[in-house]
Amino acid sequence: MVCLHFNKMFMEKNKNTILTHADARMKEITVMGVTYLTTFTKKYLNRKKWEKPDFKKVISFIPGTIREIYVKPGDQVLMNDKLVIMEAMKMLNTIIAPITGKIKSVAVNTGDKLPKGALIVEFE
Amino acid sequence: MGGGEKAIEKQMAMGKMTARDRINALLDSSSFQEYDMFVQHEARDFDMAKKVLHGDGVVVGTGTISGQPVCIFAQDFTVAGGSLGLMHSRKIVKIMDHALKMKVPLIGINDSGGARIQEGVNSLAGYGEIFFRNTISSGVIPQISVILGPCAGGAVYSPALTDFVFVVDNISKMFITGPEVIKTVLGEEISMEDLGGAKVHSEITGNAHFYAKTESECFEQIKKLLSLIPANNNHKACKTSTKPPKQEFPLNDIVPDDPALPYDVRDVVRALVDNSDFFEIQENFAANMVIGFGKMNGETCGFVCNQPMVLAGVLDVDSSDKAARFIRYCDAFNIPIITLVDLPGYLPGIDQEHAGVIRHGAKILYAYSEATVPKITVILRKAYGGGYIAMGSRHLRADFVFAWPNAEIAVMGPEGAANIIFRKEITEAENPEEMRKLKVEEYKEKFANPYVAASRGYIDSVIIPEETRDILLHALEVSCGKEMNLPRKKHGVPPF
Numbered sequence: 293m294v295c296l297h298f299n300k301m302f303m304e305k306n307k308n309t310i311l312t313h314a315d316a317r318m319k320e321i322t323v324m325g326v327t328y329l330t331t332f333t334k335k336y337l338n339r340k341k342w343e344k345p346d347f348k349k350v351i352s353f354i355p356g357t358i359r360e361i362y363v364k365p366g367d368q369v370l371m372n373d374k375l376v377i378m379e380a381m382k383m384l385n386t387i388i389a390p391i392t393g394k395i396k397s398v399a400v401n402t403g404d405k406l407p408k409g410a411l412i413v414e415f416e
Numbered sequence: 417m418g419g420g421e422k423a424i425e426k427q428m429a430m431g432k433m434t435a436r437d438r439i440n441a442l443l444d445s446s447s448f449q450e451y452d453m454f455v456q457h458e459a460r461d462f463d464m465a466k467k468v469l470h471g472d473g474v475v476v477g478t479g480t481i482s483g484q485p486v487c488i489f490a491q492d493f494t495v496a497g498g499s500l501g502l503m504h505s506r507k508i509v510k511i512m513d514h515a516l517k518m519k520v521p522l523i524g525i526n527d528s529g530g531a532r533i534q535e536g537v538n539s540l541a542g543y544g545e546i547f548f549r550n551t552i553s554s555g556v557i558p559q560i561s562v563i564l565g566p567c568a569g570g571a572v573y574s575p576a577l578t579d580f581v582f583v584v585d586n587i588s589k590m591f592i593t594g595p596e597v598i599k600t601v602l603g604e605e606i607s608m609e610d611l612g613g614a615k616v617h618s619e620i621t622g623n624a625h626f627y628a629k630t631e632s633e634c635f636e637q638i639k640k641l642l643s644l645i646p647a648n649n650n651h652k653a654c655k656t657s658t659k660p661p662k663q664e665f666p667l668n669d670i671v672p673d674d675p676a677l678p679y680d681v682r683d684v685v686r687a688l689v690d691n692s693d694f695f696e697i698q699e700n701f702a703a704n705m706v707i708g709f710g711k712m713n714g715e716t717c718g719f720v721c722n723q724p725m726v727l728a729g730v731l732d733v734d735s736s737d738k739a740a741r742f743i744r745y746c747d748a749f750n751i752p753i754i755t756l757v758d759l760p761g762y763l764p765g766i767d768q769e770h771a772g773v774i775r776h777g778a779k780i781l782y783a784y785s786e787a788t789v790p791k792i793t794v795i796l797r798k799a800y801g802g803g804y805i806a807m808g809s810r811h812l813r814a815d816f817v818f819a820w821p822n823a824e825i826a827v828m829g830p831e832g833a834a835n836i837i838f839r840k841e842i843t844e845a846e847n848p849e850e851m852r853k854l855k856v857e858e859y860k861e862k863f864a865n866p867y868v869a870a871s872r873g874y875i876d877s878v879i880i881p882e883e884t885r886d887i888l889l890h891a892l893e894v895s896c897g898k899e900m901n902l903p904r905k906k907h908g909v910p911p912f
Contacts, residue, residue, distance in 0.1 A: 318678070321728050323760035326830025327678045328728035335620055335734070336727060343767040355602040380601075394714055395681060408600050 304323055347390055350413040351405045358378025363413065367395045375413050376400065391415060419469060419494030429434060431563060432483070432587055433631055435475045435490035437832040438525055442635045445480035450477040450505045459501060463536045469496050472504040473528070476810040478520075480644050482655075487515035490525035493565050497529035500571065503533070505542025512549040518779040519648035523638070526575060527565030543570050550577035555748035556647050559637060563624070564631060565587035567607075576623065580641060580697075583614035583624040583633050588622075590617055622734060624700040625681070641851070644695060644709040645749060652750050653716035653780050659691040667881040671758070673822060675798045675829070679724040682705055684756060684796065685719050688712070688885050698738055698759050705735035709751070713889050718746035721756035722807065724797075731803055732763040733776040740779035747787035752892055755793040755808030759799045760829060777806065778911040783811040786908065790895035792888060795819040795866065795875070800828050810874045815898065816891045818884070819866035819875045826863050835857040 298356040318329050361376040363369060371392045378385050400406065417425055418434055427434055433441065436480035439448050457472050474493040478487050489508050491498035508524070514524035531539040553559055554577065555597065561575035562582045566589045575581045575590070583590075585771040599605055610616065617624035626641070630633035646653045665687035670679055686692040689710030696708035704727040709716055720739050746753050762773060779812035782793065784806070792815060793808040804825055808814045819825070826833060835842070845851035869875045879887050 321730075323728060323730060323764060324828040325835060326676060326680070326760060326829035328724070329729040330678050330724065331726050333726060337766045340764070342770070381832075395746060405603055407604065 296304065297362050331366045348393075348396075348415040349411055350390065350415075352378065352388060352408055352412055354378075354380045354385070355408050356406060358400045358402055358404045358406065359384060359411075361398060361400065363395050363398060365395050369393065369395060378406070378412075387412060389413075389415075402416060418492055419575045427595060428786045430467070430587075431525070432493070434494060434524065435492035435527070438562075438564065438631065438635075439475060439477070439479070439488055439490050440522070440631060442638060443486070443566075443868065444483065444569050447479040447758065448477055448488075449479065450475060450647055452476055452510065455503050456568060457501050459532075459535045460539075464534050465486050467496075470503075471495065472501060472507065475647065475736055476507045477575045478511075478514070484521055484647060485510045485518070485520045486617050486664075487518070487520055488523045491528040491565075493527040493529070496532065498527050498565065499529050499532035500539050500542055500883035501532035501535040502538040502542055505539070505545060505826055507690070509542075509545050509549060512546065512553065515557055516549070516553045518727040519557055519650065521552065521560065521613070521642060521647060522646075523562065524574065524577075524578070525562045525564055526567040526571065527563075529566060529653045530569045530571055535645070536631060540570070543588060544575070546574050553747050554579070555649060558642075558645050558749070560641070562638065563590055564634075565613075566706055567594070568594055568612075572623075578607070579623045580626065581617070581635050582638060584628050585614045585616055585629055588614045588617070588624070588629065590729065604764065618698070619700045622698060624701075627700065640695060641709075641743075642880060644711075645751070646716075649750065651799055653842045655714040656711060657688075658711065661687050661689060661885065662692040665692055668882060670795055670822070671822070671881070675824060678728070680725050681721045681723045681729070681756060681758065681796075684720060685710060686789070686904070688717075688754075688888065689717075690714065695728060702732070702734035702738045704730055704732065705739050707739060710911045712752075712885075712892055715892065716751055717892070718742060718751045718753045719735045719756065720753060720808065722803075725756050727763060729759045730761065730763040731759060731777055731806060732768055733771045733773050735774070735781045736776045736778075736806075740783040743783035743787055743897045747783075747789050751788060752792065752895065753787060754791035754888060755791070755814070757793060757795045757799045757804070757807040758797040759800070759803040759807060761803045763816075775911045777802070781812060782908070782910045784808050784814075784912075786902070788900040788902065790892060790898050792891045792895075794879075794888070795823040795825065797822055798824045798829070800824070800826055813900070815895050817868070817875050818877050818879045818887060820881055820884075821866065821878055823866040823875075823878075824864040824867055825869040825875070830856050830864050833863070 319332050320327050321330055331401055347353050356378040361381050362374045369389045371390045374386055376387045377387055393415040396414045398413050399411040453471055455472050457708045474491050476489040489511050502909045515628040559578035560580050562580045564587055589612050593604050595611055610817050612626055618627035626637045665683050667687045670683045685694045694708055694710045703722050706721040706723045708719055717803050757846055842852045866878050
């Protein structure tokens with residue numbers, strides 16, 4: 293084919309490869325079955341690893357302060373029952389049970405300041 | 417002038433210039449005409465009646481930069497911390513209205529502690545009036561924000577609504593909630609610099625477009641930008657005299673043959689533009705996509721390029737966002753778009769999927785499809801899958817699509833494709849690995865070239881790299897009268 297011949301002519305002319313595996317900055321990334329040599333950005337390296345959500349753990353969805361606790365370890369609660377009141381962004385938020393089950397542990401005390409993502413209550 | 421000697425000394429000690437010095441440094445010498453110097457606030461609560469605030473903490477006026485008229489305001493941190501009260505905002509609003517009416521660029525220098533709390537809702541009203549004008553002026557006149565001090569809380573939304581945000585190391589600070597609030601609410605300690613400093617906004621958030629080490633470097637960047645963009649959406653950017661690209665960027669030698677090997681796509685741009693002068697935007701944010709301006713025979717063009725050197729040049733949330741907004745900017749201001757394609761597809765990952773790469777990726781398709789300026793695409797090496805469609809393809813109405821002889825246009829890379837198409841042959845072979853290699857070669861031979869796409873007319877021409885500049889210049893020349901009408905509508909609903 294004429295066009296493929298045209299291609300070969302061009303390829304012979306091009307001998308340049310600047311960045312190789314020898315360069316310490318170079319990393320590998322695989323996209324759709326092909327592995328490419330490239331550099332990573334800081335943001336890519338610092339990306340958060342995903343974790344499978346665990347419905348047995350009640351986690352604070354916002355930073356705040358625990359104002360009331362309605363349950364203790366060993367309590368049997370129904371889905372949507374009140375667990376704690378957490379004050380956040382000037383609002384008293386009621387944290388409810390995501391499942392029906394027995395409380396294994398309560399990780400907080402009244403007055404505790406929690407960051408986002410902290411464990412509040414764990415189910416058995 | 418300003419907030420008195422002491423306050424000015426303090427400003428200097430922070431390494432900052434005063435509002436008037438900044439204006440004088442940026443504008444052509446003695447071109448600045450100030451207005452509303454005698455404006456006074458009318459606040460009466462909290463003993464404010466006794467306080468005289470010179471110019472109410474902001475300097476506004478008109479002037480020229482390289483002979484081109486601009487409207488400008490600069491918040492004066494030495495007067496009540498540059499806090500925004502009603503009259504302060506009215507001064508800004510007045511100059512914004514002028515800029516829109518006269519159709520000249522607006523430059524805002526932000527250096528303010530935020531809302532003037534003593535003035536209550538009046539200061540919030542002031543912000544609202546500014547945001548409204550930023551929005552209606554968008555796409556009509558260029559709006560430039562220069563962050564030369566704190567810019568916190570609601571105040572950040574004015575820069576966010578403008579076209580280009582300039583930041584300076586150690587001086588610029590932008591955030592919605594500051595370190596103190598974060599400490600009280602979250603118990604997390606972070607410095608202003610780490611939370612919303614110049615580096616953060618130019619590398620991580622993408623809120624800033626230009627990063628400078630010093631204020632004077634920042635002003636040079638602004639002047640350079642203004643020399644590349646038109647004064648308003650009815651104009652074209654000024655034509656300049658042309659110099660050919662420099663010899664040190666030989667087009668034939670920049671791109672390696674092996675599609676898995678990286679290179680710096682900016683060298684390709686430099687090999688194409690006048691005097692090899694490429695003005696990059698958001699250099700350190702989503703560096704897997706390169707955007708910026710360069711002149712082609714004196715005419716400003718916007719370049720959108722995949723960067724194989726960073727993350728293999730993939731499309732992801734940030735790079736889609738970055739490119740889409742730039743494409744819309746070029747379209748609004750009559751700047752032709754040149755797209756250089758070399759990408760493996762979209763970045764795989766749970767974080768990407770959950771961050772909404774679907775809707776962010778869609779922005780690029782939307783922006784290209786909607787743009788009516790001349791659109792010229794060159795496929796340098798590989799264009800796989802959805803990435804091929806997104807990067808200024810014929811199907812999104814590129815006016816001209818060219819490919820270099822090494823280009824591979826396919827649904828995916830040869831390895832992946834051969835594994836799927838010849839799965840049966842490979843698994844049933846006596847030596848599957850041998851067979852796989854054979855089939856990959858077979859696929860490469862048949863499909864990993866630009867001629868399949870060219871045979872359908874999706875690519876207009878296969879060109880040799882050395883001719884690229886001449887071919888682009890010709891394509892730009894023949895598209896200068898381009899007219900393209902979209903269906904009548906109030907506006908579309910882009911995925912943002």
